[in-house]
Amino acid sequence: MRNILRLIAAAFAGIALAASPAGAARIKDLGTFQGLRANQLTGYGIVVGLAGTGDDSLDYATQGMKGVASRFGLTLPPGVSPAVKNAAAVMVTAELPAFAKPGQRLDVTVSALGKAKSLRGGTLLMAPLRGADNEIYAMAQGSLAVGGLGVEAADGSKLSVNVPSAGRIPGGASVERAVDAGFATAPSLMFNLAEADLTTAQRVAQAINGNLGGSLARAIDAVSIQIDAPPGAESRTQMMARIENLNVDPADAPARVIVNARTGTVVINGAVRISPAAVSHGKLTVAVKEEPRVIQPAPLSRGRTAIEESSQIEAVEETRPMFAFAPGASLSEIVQAVNAIGAAPSDLVAILEALKQAGAMKAELVVL
Structure with missing residues (x-):
């Protein structure tokens, strides 16, 4: 019985392979739907807990430390600068994927802004991450994982392995706001090829029309294919999932x-x-x-x-x-x-x- 099942499974696998041309590619591998993209986030923060490898007297770090102290009701005397050799001013970057929802975690990269020698052993204090519209989309905080190492001797000799002034925090940011992709309310769907090619755009439109029927898809230029879609997020999601798994023979690359x-x-x-x-x-x-x-x-x-x-x-x-x-x-x-x-x-x-x-x-x- 097992042998018979194996033969049947092998036969179906052979049929599936025969149905997909050798040079065919899935539509999802040729491009993306407009609006379904990642967004870059950037923030400014303070890393504390460094072993004397911080910014020392950098103004950015000094102002940042004063701001952190003021959050907790601590007011420093006028004209007094905190000793920040164990802290460093940093820039925090992350990528917000499409459809990210509040509560999901993001990996963040932390890079020294000033003359900090190493961020090893440091902890990033709560830092807001903003998008291109200057709105806060995530909050970052956590202990850094630094792959580099920097050592300095008393005679001035130095040894540096990789880059100790940058590190990562896996899952160090929490999404606070979702980005509206807009595909559910747009008049039509737009699929953009990763590489402009008139022949490939026409073949993608033909494959969509052949599978869905009618003339729903039109190649409007060498990159974009416009697709008529019913309103509503659920129906459009089903259509997009069906479209992105269609096989298309892309045009030969130019010499x-x-x-x-x-x-x-x-x-x-x-x-x-x-x-x-x-x-x-x-x-x-x-x-x-x-x-x-x-x-x-x-x-x-x-x-x-x-x-x-x-x-x-x-x-x-x-x-x-x-x-x-x-x-x-x-x-x-x-x-x-x-x-x-x-x-x-x-x-x-x-x-x-x-x-x-x-x-x-x-x-x-x-x-x-």
Whole structure:
């Protein structure tokens, strides 16, 4: 009986795999619905409990400590600045995900604002986190987890591992206010592709119409697909869940060559094609060798010991055969031709740039 069930399960798995094209991607992997995005939060706070690695006399920290003291009814005498070497002024950042509800926890990152040497062992006092509209959406507080380490000796020598002036508080913020995504009251739904492509946008609209029926979806540009949806959050949520799991064959990426000049990395995608072209690439090496010689005067002469310069210059040019690209050469043929002449990454960049200038390579050349 178990064997029969296994065969049935395998048959259904095969059917599912056959139903999904090999190059297909889910709509949810191609972009996002407008309004369903994360929001950045930022706040200012004070970290206390440091072992003498704080800001010392930084004005920001001093004012912050006075503000903290005033919350509890403690008023410092005028002109008196608290010793804040065990405290530090910090900036607190977090990301508020879509549909976050009050009471949910967020991870926060705490970074020193002034000259604090290390935040290790510190505790963040209650700090409000504000959004772009200057409204408070979360409150942060807790003990920091700092992965860096900084040590300073009496003679001035220092040792630093990673970055001790920044840390994280897992679940250190509590959401106080939800963000209205607006998708339930908008006239229609809008799906935005992560990468602009007219063909992909049209295929997404066709897939939605083919599954839901009618002409509900329209590609209005290379990024956005407008979808007519019934009013109400529940019905729209069901429609969005159905849409984002549809499979679509995205359009082929444009021919592109990526060159990282700093690391010498060259990436060529499979859409790159080469027109008929012949390439000859040589390497010229010039070596200058200095061998000074000491000349001694003859015995009983009045001459002096001198140094005679002796230089040798040698130029060697490697002879490499010319190779030709056939019409429409593919990525594998390009790699084989370049490997055959033993071209280094810098040589490959020179060859690709020359092919681009000659009009033999119809691809975008991106230099990072």
